[in-house]
Amino acid sequence: MNPELIEKVTKLIVEKLQSANESEKHVTGTSDIPSSVVKFWDHTSNGKPKNTNHPPITESNVKEKDIGGLIQFGEYGPASPKHDLTESVVLTSSQIENPSNPEELQELIAKTPSRIGVGRAGLRPKTDTWLKFRFDHAAAVDAVYGDVKEELLNRLGLFKVSTRVSDKEVYIRRPDYGRKLSDETKQLISEKCSKEPTVQIIISDGLSSSAIEENAEDVYLSLQQSLQSLGIDVGTPFYIEKGRVAVMDDVGELLQPKVVVLLIGERPGLVSAESLSAYLCYMPRRGTIEADRMVISNIHKGGIPPVEAGAYIGTVIQKILKYEASGVSLVQKES
Amino acid sequence: MVCIGRLFGFKKEVIFIKRYEPQHEEILSAGIDIGTSTTKLVISKFSLMNMAGGMHTPRIEIINKEVLYRSPIYRTPLLSTTSINISEVVTVVQREYAKAGIKPKTIKTGAVIITGETATKQNAQEMVHHLSNQAGDFLVATAGPDLEGIIAAKGSGAFEYSKKSGKVIANIDIGGGTANVAVYKSGKLLGTCTLHIGGRLIEFVGSKIKSISPPVRELFQQWRVQVKEGDQRRDSIIKGLTEYMATVIARMLNRQLLKTDKPLLLGHEPNWQEDIDEIMFSGGVSECLYRYENGSPVTSHYDDIGEILAASLRESKELSQWTWVKPNETVRATVLGAGTQTTEISGATIQVDSSQLPLRNLPVYQVPFGHDLQVGLKKLPAAVLHAVDVYDSQQEGQNFALYLTEIPYLGFREIQQLAAAILESVKVKPNGEQPLVIVLESDHAKVLGQTIKVQNSKQNIICIDQIRVENGDYIDIGHLLQTNVVPVVIKTLTFHH
Numbered sequence: 001m002n003p004e005l006i007e008k009v010t011k012l013i014v015e016k017l018q019s020a021n022e023s024e025k026h027v028t029g030t031s032d033i034p035s036s037v038v039k040f041w042d043h044t045s046n047g048k049p050k051n052t053n054h055p056p057i058t059e060s061n062v063k064e065k066d067i068g069g070l071i072q073f074g075e076y077g078p079a080s081p082k083h084d085l086t087e088s089v090v091l092t093s094s095q096i097e098n099p100s101n102p103e104e105l106q107e108l109i110a111k112t113p114s115r116i117g118v119g120r121a122g123l124r125p126k127t128d129t130w131l132k133f134r135f136d137h138a139a140a141v142d143a144v145y146g147d148v149k150e151e152l153l154n155r156l157g158l159f160k161v162s163t164r165v166s167d168k169e170v171y172i173r174r175p176d177y178g179r180k181l182s183d184e185t186k187q188l189i190s191e192k193c194s195k196e197p198t199v200q201i202i203i204s205d206g207l208s209s210s211a212i213e214e215n216a217e218d219v220y221l222s223l224q225q226s227l228q229s230l231g232i233d234v235g236t237p238f239y240i241e242k243g244r245v246a247v248m249d250d251v252g253e254l255l256q257p258k259v260v261v262l263l264i265g266e267r268p269g270l271v272s273a274e275s276l277s278a279y280l281c282y283m284p285r286r287g288t289i290e291a292d293r294m295v296i297s298n299i300h301k302g303g304i305p306p307v308e309a310g311a312y313i314g315t316v317i318q319k320i321l322k323y324e325a326s327g328v329s330l331v332q333k334e335s
Numbered sequence: 336m337v338c339i340g341r342l343f344g345f346k347k348e349v350i351f352i353k354r355y356e357p358q359h360e361e362i363l364s365a366g367i368d369i370g371t372s373t374t375k376l377v378i379s380k381f382s383l384m385n386m387a388g389g390m391h392t393p394r395i396e397i398i399n400k401e402v403l404y405r406s407p408i409y410r411t412p413l414l415s416t417t418s419i420n421i422s423e424v425v426t427v428v429q430r431e432y433a434k435a436g437i438k439p440k441t442i443k444t445g446a447v448i449i450t451g452e453t454a455t456k457q458n459a460q461e462m463v464h465h466l467s468n469q470a471g472d473f474l475v476a477t478a479g480p481d482l483e484g485i486i487a488a489k490g491s492g493a494f495e496y497s498k499k500s501g502k503v504i505a506n507i508d509i510g511g512g513t514a515n516v517a518v519y520k521s522g523k524l525l526g527t528c529t530l531h532i533g534g535r536l537i538e539f540v541g542s543k544i545k546s547i548s549p550p551v552r553e554l555f556q557q558w559r560v561q562v563k564e565g566d567q568r569r570d571s572i573i574k575g576l577t578e579y580m581a582t583v584i585a586r587m588l589n590r591q592l593l594k595t596d597k598p599l600l601l602g603h604e605p606n607w608q609e610d611i612d613e614i615m616f617s618g619g620v621s622e623c624l625y626r627y628e629n630g631s632p633v634t635s636h637y638d639d640i641g642e643i644l645a646a647s648l649r650e651s652k653e654l655s656q657w658t659w660v661k662p663n664e665t666v667r668a669t670v671l672g673a674g675t676q677t678t679e680i681s682g683a684t685i686q687v688d689s690s691q692l693p694l695r696n697l698p699v700y701q702v703p704f705g706h707d708l709q710v711g712l713k714k715l716p717a718a719v720l721h722a723v724d725v726y727d728s729q730q731e732g733q734n735f736a737l738y739l740t741e742i743p744y745l746g747f748r749e750i751q752q753l754a755a756a757i758l759e760s761v762k763v764k765p766n767g768e769q770p771l772v773i774v775l776e777s778d779h780a781k782v783l784g785q786t787i788k789v790q791n792s793k794q795n796i797i798c799i800d801q802i803r804v805e806n807g808d809y810i811d812i813g814h815l816l817q818t819n820v821v822p823v824v825i826k827t828l829t830f831h832h
Contacts, residue, residue, distance in 0.1 A: 217746070225789060306747075315781075
């Protein structure tokens with residue numbers, strides 16, 4: 001079924017349920033929880049509704065001239081109407097009727113994105129809780145089976161290559177194929193990419209195309225700025241479709257970079273389907289052990305803000321270069 | 336959000352967990368309290384640790400506070416009734432540092448607080464600033480009756496108690512000159528009030544009255560009682576006075592002060608709205624109630640009305656309507672509060688020019704973005720202009736911190752816009768060499784600071800985040816620590832209703 005239709009229907013039902021609740025509460029006069037605004041990220045927002053809507057991309061007023069080290073945005077097309085889940089489906093703060101300590105409950109709910117304090121109807125969850133759950137589940141499935149739009153790749157100036165899988169079902173069943181580049185890909189990146197850069201940035205959809213759609217651009221641009229201001233040179237970035245984390249080893253063999261940064265979609269969960277991870281490794285090669293990789297995970301609107309993550313990754317790369325190690329080896333050298 | 340409900344059964348490709356000691360650091364903090372009758376000092380050690388785990392951006396928190404050294408309680412050295420003996424105070428502090436085996440240079444944070452009637456002495460300001468420079472690299476000077484009450488409530492344990500119990504508790508810190516009240520509920524400050532009630536408002540020499548402080552003199556006048564300095568002490572009058580003080584405290588707690596009580600009120604009326612459930616006494620007079628300190632009774636060497644006041648409190652019918660909660664600290668509540676409860680830690684991903692630190696006494700100017708970037712960007716120029724007007728009306732270059740709140744979710748392009756707008760707006764500051772200080776509520780300091788630096792490499796920038804302040808607060812920002820955070824002391828005077 002069409003995902004937008006599902007979203008629309010779910011939204012309708014949940015809103016209806018809530019407005020019914022609202023009016024009921026007003027009659028009985030027990031409502032002390034404002035629940036008119038529906039939002040996903042209750043836990044991030046200290047009670048105040050936060051606008052997590054990503055505004056349409058507009059030309060920055062920063063001059064496009066070459067001003068010492070400014071990131072060039074390049075040609076990006078008209079604003080893409082992003083379908084923003086965070087604004088569309090609503091989960092009220094608490095649905096427990098007459099809690100004995102509403103303040104404490106509110107505090108507990110604010111501490112976790114988990115579905116706590118949602119109340120119950122008999123032995124089962126309430127209808128809107130259940131619908132929300134189904135919706136989140138559907139969003140997660142969509143994230144896995146979706147594809148990253150060409151438009152985003154064009155905007156970031158990334159060319160697209162693939163691993164040894166072309167089909168999503170195969171990708172899920174054969175992780176080992178996702179870790180290898182196809183022969184055409186190897187040839188293509190050998191031709192197109194500069195060799196032995198200090199840092200090689202790659203982006204891959206992994207298990208969540210939504211993660212890339214929503215966050216990759218901000219992380220990528222912020223990371224580039226961070227590396228530039230630190231004076232670290234960056235190779236030719238590209239996008240790998242249906243990749244796994246260890247695909248960076250193949251890239252390492254071919255391009256011989258000092259550090260590889262792989263921005264990859266995380267396996268979606270029910271809290272967020274669009275969480276991104278940045279995997280970093282010093283000189284990944286065939287046979288690199290997992291302990292030498294490191295990761296900054298949970299990059300999304302409700303977690304580490306993508307722009308801040310990009311700036312932070314820059315300093316981590318600086319540290320990796322200083323100690324010429326990553327992962328556990330870095331920790332050992334550091335101490 | 337470490338634990339995310341996973342949808343699929345298979346394992347994540349790589350999970351790298353740091354199985355080693357997480358990033359940690361220890362810093363020393365000092366607290367010095369110069370009160371109406373006593374001066375004391377504590378040295379404590381804060382343990383800072385990265386609580387975020389290796390897969391996340393670091394989050395440094397104070398995980399433990401250990402008091403290393405408590406000085407004896409000294410009499411506050413005075414030159415005359417109107418001035419403090421600064422050099423004697425400095426000598427006391429230096430001697431105590433030496434006894435604790437601490438060099439002033441190793442003190443990374445903390446506060447010097449001048450309290451009670453001492454704050455009204457001629458050279459009080461000179462005193463605290465002199466001492467905060469002498470006694471540590473980043474020791475903050477504070478004063479003011481409201482802040483005193485807040486710090487005492489944190490030191491006595493009332494603040495913690497309110498958090499645990501959810502009750503409305505009033506901490507009443509009665510020292511030599513003033514009674515400072517702070518009311519908390521579930522860890523939230525509801526209000527404060529200060530009264531001229533203390534042990535040293537009347538002093539004796541032998542059986543004669545040595546001095547009477549002005550508020551008490553005013554009371555005696557109101558009552559048409561003839562008592563003056565040099566008179567024989569008359570216990571009935573003294574007892575009458577302390578019993579009256581106890582009932583004034585009760586009326587104050589009920590927010591029902593009478594017109595005739597006004598001579599004892601210092602500053603504003605009680606400003607909380609809630610009914611008080613329980614009360615706690617701290618301060619020197621509380622020591623007379625509970626006797627936590629070893630050694631001889633306090634009055635024997637103080638010769639004032641402290642002990643009699645304590646007895647009146649204990650016997651007061653009005654005060655017995657509330658449950659009394661025992662404090663963790665009596666006479667040392669304020670100094671412990673100053674030494675251990677004033678420091679906050681910034682976010683760990685920040686951008687600071689460490690050469691510009693520490694910065695002291697920066698007023699905070701808040702610019703709420705109303706969750707809309709364009710609205711905020713439009714507000715910025717006028718806001719900065721207004722901030723310069725308010726804090727630097729003489730164009731002398733008094734710096735201030737811009738506190739940006741209610742910022743919506745920001746992408747990279749919005750960060751660029753924001754940085755450009757900030758740089759454009761601060762051109763009106765009279766002294767462009769000054770570091771640009773930005774405090775953010777949300778976690779964006781690193782990228783915003785970096786972007787400003789890229790757009791204007793000459794701009795000195797201190798951009799920190801995850802600190803909650805309020806418009807009109809003053810903040811002090813300490814040196815950059817090894818864990819890449821800065822200690823921040825907020826001198827807050829606002830209430831959360």
